[in-house]
Amino acid sequence: xxxxxxxxxxxxxxxxxxxxxxxxxxxxxxxxxxxxxxxxxxxxxxxxxxxxxxxxxxxxxxxxxxxxxxxxxxxxxxxxxxxxxxxxxxxxxxxxxxxxxxxxxxxxxxxxxxxxxxxxxxxxxxxxxxxxxxxxxxxxxxxxxxxxxxxxxxxxxxxxxxxxxxxxxxxxxxxxxxxxxxxxxxxxxxxxxxxxxxxxxxxxxxxxxxxxxxxxxxxxxxxxxxxxxxxxxxxxxxxxxxxxxxxxxxxxxxxxxxxxxxxxxxxxxxxxxxxxxxxxxxxxxxxxxxxxxxxxxxxxxxxxxxxxxxxxxxxxxxxxxxxxxxxxxxxxxxxxxxxxxxxxxxxxxxxxxxxxxxxxxxxxxxxxxxxxxxxxxxxxxxxxxxxxxxxxxxxxxxxxxxxxxxxxxxxxxxxxxxxxxxxxxxxxxxxxxxxxxxxxxxxxxxxxxxxxxxxxxxxxxxxxxxxxxxxxxxxxxxxxxxxxxxxxxxxxxxxxxxxxxxxxxxxxxxxxxxxxxxxxxxxxxxxxxxxxxxxxxxxxxxxxxxxxxxxxxxxxxxxxxxxxxxxxxxxxxxxxxxxxxxxxxxxxxxxxxxxxxxxxxxxxxxxxxxxxxxxxxxxxxxxxxxxxxxxxxxxxxxxx
Ligand code: F6R
Numbered sequence: 001x002x003x004x005x006x007x008x009x010x011x012x013x014x015x016x017x018x019x020x021x022x023x024x025x026x027x028x029x030x031x032x033x034x035x036x037x038x039x040x041x042x043x044x045x046x047x048x049x050x051x052x053x054x055x056x057x058x059x060x061x062x063x064x065x066x067x068x069x070x071x072x073x074x075x076x077x078x079x080x081x082x083x084x085x086x087x088x089x090x091x092x093x094x095x096x097x098x099x100x101x102x103x104x105x106x107x108x109x110x111x112x113x114x115x116x117x118x119x120x121x122x123x124x125x126x127x128x129x130x131x132x133x134x135x136x137x138x139x140x141x142x143x144x145x146x147x148x149x150x151x152x153x154x155x156x157x158x159x160x161x162x163x164x165x166x167x168x169x170x171x172x173x174x175x176x177x178x179x180x181x182x183x184x185x186x187x188x189x190x191x192x193x194x195x196x197x198x199x200x201x202x203x204x205x206x207x208x209x210x211x212x213x214x215x216x217x218x219x220x221x222x223x224x225x226x227x228x229x230x231x232x233x234x235x236x237x238x239x240x241x242x243x244x245x246x247x248x249x250x251x252x253x254x255x256x257x258x259x260x261x262x263x264x265x266x267x268x269x270x271x272x273x274x275x276x277x278x279x280x281x282x283x284x285x286x287x288x289x290x291x292x293x294x295x296x297x298x299x300x301x302x303x304x305x306x307x308x309x310x311x312x313x314x315x316x317x318x319x320x321x322x323x324x325x326x327x328x329x330x331x332x333x334x335x336x337x338x339x340x341x342x343x344x345x346x347x348x349x350x351x352x353x354x355x356x357x358x359x360x361x362x363x364x365x366x367x368x369x370x371x372x373x374x375x376x377x378x379x380x381x382x383x384x385x386x387x388x389x390x391x392x393x394x395x396x397x398x399x400x401x402x403x404x405x406x407x408x409x410x411x412x413x414x415x416x417x418x419x420x421x422x423x424x425x426x427x428x429x430x431x432x433x434x435x436x437x438x439x440x441x442x443x444x445x446x447x448x449x450x451x452x453x454x455x456x457x458x459x460x461x462x463x464x465x466x467x468x469x470x471x472x473x474x475x476x477x478x479x480x481x482x483x484x485x486x487x488x489x490x491x492x493x494x495x496x497x498x499x500x501x502x503x504x505x506x507x508x509x510x511x512x513x514x515x516x517x518x519x520x521x522x523x524x525x526x527x528x529x530x531x532x533x534x535x536x537x538x539x540x541x542x543x544x545x546x547x548x549x550x551x552x553x554x555x556x557x558x559x560x561x562x563x564x565x566x567x568x569x570x571x572x573x574x575x576x577x578x579x580x581x582x583x584x585x586x587x588x589x590x591x592x593x594x595x596x597x598x599x600x601x602x603x604x605x606x607x608x609x610x611x612x613x614x615x616x617x618x619x620x621x622x623x624x625x626x627x628x629x630x631x632x633x634x635x636x637x638x639x640x
Contacts, residue, residue, distance in 0.1 A: 002028050002099035003071040005231055006196050006205045009222025009252050013067035014059035021053045021069045023231040023282050028073025031084035032056045035095035035198050036064035044092050044200045048084035066203040068196045070097035077120030087124040089131025090115055094199050098123040099227055100192035100212040101299055133181035171251045174202035179247055182206055196225055205250040209242050211477045216240040216248050216255055223250035229271055230282050240266040285627045287432035291613045292483055295476035297437040300426040301444045311465035313448040317421045324456040327377050332359040333393040334381035337435040342381045343512040345446035353454035365393035373401035380406045383438040385413020409438050432628045434524050436613050443606055471601040478598045482610040492593050493618035500548040505534035510559025513605040517612030523630050524620040534564040547575035555580045555588050556597055556604035565589050581608035
């Protein structure tokens with residue numbers, strides 16, 4: 001997670017950035033910090049400390065009109081003062097803040113042996129790389145950007161990139177050098193990042209992003225930068241959503257965006273949100289925050305467990321030697337959203353590991369039979385690790401002699417104590433009653449298990465495993481693309497909010513997503529919503545379909561698109577509005593609304609699910625529902 005806020009303008013920067021951090025605190029509260037530039041002394045003042053934003057006093061450097069700030073949700077390194085952002089190199093010339101995970105930071109650090117590090121973070125490595133790049137730019141010639149219309153440096157040097165707009169000089173020498181240094185450093189980074197940098201010698205902020213959000217706010221004699229729009233709306237509604245690879249240079253009177261080294265016109269959108277509502281704790285609800293946390297949650301779930309090159313998924317579970325080879329059935333025991341994750345996983349296990357797999361509603365497990373406990377792996381899937389029905393099914397399976405595995409988000413929960421083994425989905429805390437990010441993390445973690453089992457049993461080749469692992473590791477970026485389209489989804493949800501009922505359909509991996517889409521909508525909007533296998537509509541539910549009942553269809557890869565399109569045509573013939581999620585670039589017929597996802601193979605429906613989450617959220621929000629605490633429900637259900 002982590003929140004970034006930046007300001008450069010004609011007012012005192014400290015209090016403005018501090019306020020921005022307070023608004024962004026939902027993104028992380030392990031530590032907070034700011035770097036402010038004093039115009040009088042040409043130096044940076046950095047204040048940072050572990051704990052919430054409130055632990056930091058409002059920074060007061062009277063002549064500072066530019067500053068960047070950060071709220072941290074720890075990934076690399078404990079939540080300490082030292083690991084708090086901003087970070088610098090060996091000197092305090094330049095400071096940066098970062099949101100994301102730089103995966104190759106250790107390799108980069110090994111190449112910086114003359115540098116001294118003061119934190120355990122991946123971010124500090126980036127600060128040192130930038131410092132080294134600035135040193136070399138300073139050493140290599142006069143410190144001036146092109147100002148005379150020529151594409152190169154004024155001394156005739158060649159530091160300018162080919163294609164750079166000749167009539168668009170940088171705002172200053174310093175801005176030019178920092179931009180160049182940042183472009184060069186991020187070329188060598190793997191992973192996700194939103195990075196903002198500030199230099200002691202100029203009132204400008206230089207920023208870029210890859211798979212982590214970053215939005216520029218356009219003010220009057222001011223420019224803002226934030227991880228998310230809610231922190232901007234009290235200052236401006238005119239924003240530019242940066243694309244991956246964009247570099248933004250903010251000064252008090254200009255915002256310049258560079259793409260592939262060429263300056264491009266910023267595309268400005270007007271935010272429609274009411275400023276007061278948007279201020280409520282940053283995100284207006286935990287649920288929305290948690291939907292937006294999915295890219296980070298997935299990186300945590302997958303991170304160190306995946307080796308794409310060798311097609312290996314390593315999970316921290318020690319099954320007895322030879323156990324996985326002998327398993328004949330995997331049973332997923334769970335409730336609600338976790339049960340739909342189990343259903344998705346069952347199809348993955350059958351297809352990737354060629355082992356019989358079933359998903360059983362935990363509260364029904366006691367009434368099922370026909371299992372051979374000695375050859376069955378019973379997997380209890382539970383976010384909280386405390387769901388009574390699931391624990392009861394787990395005990396039933398264990399009592400019958402099955403080996404058990406708890407897949408959970410909660411360290412130390414009952415399931416971790418009662419199951420033979422535990423596997424953590426690493427999604428981070430989920431507070432909204434409606435499960436969102438944990439569904440994505442459950443499916444992804446179980447996919448790794450399916451791959452590991454398939455490899456162990458020799459049913460999955462390394463090459464095929466590699467393809468699936470590539471699709472999995474691309475999920476954070478693919479989901480971010482959906483999140484970046486939230487405004488479009490909100491508009492569609494508003495249009496259909498008054499419908500009589502909603503039907504969700506999908507096949508194969510699209511079916512559990514249809515069930516989950518319907519569950520999300522019903523539990524927070526209180527509307528009637530049902531999920532079906534697309535092919536089942538004609539066997540009964542079609543009688544309910546009218547022009548007042550939108551049908552939402554998963555039409556991506558991995559969801560039986562060709563056949564499902566016939567079912568979509570059947571509901572269209574009955575007048576139903578259709579909203580489909582398709583794979584980008586694939587013909588999906590004549591839907592009333594078509595949303596796209598990048599091709600993520602069998603995980604494409606998991607990306608489609610993010611549209612359904614946001615759709616449900618915005619329908620419920622339109623109706624003024626109690627989104628984080630829906631009536632009659634609770635987060636952790638500890639009664640049978
Ligand atoms: C729905 C939801 C519930 C839970 C279910 C199981 O949004 O949150 O359906 O998925 O109560 O909870 P856990 O996963 O904690 O066992």
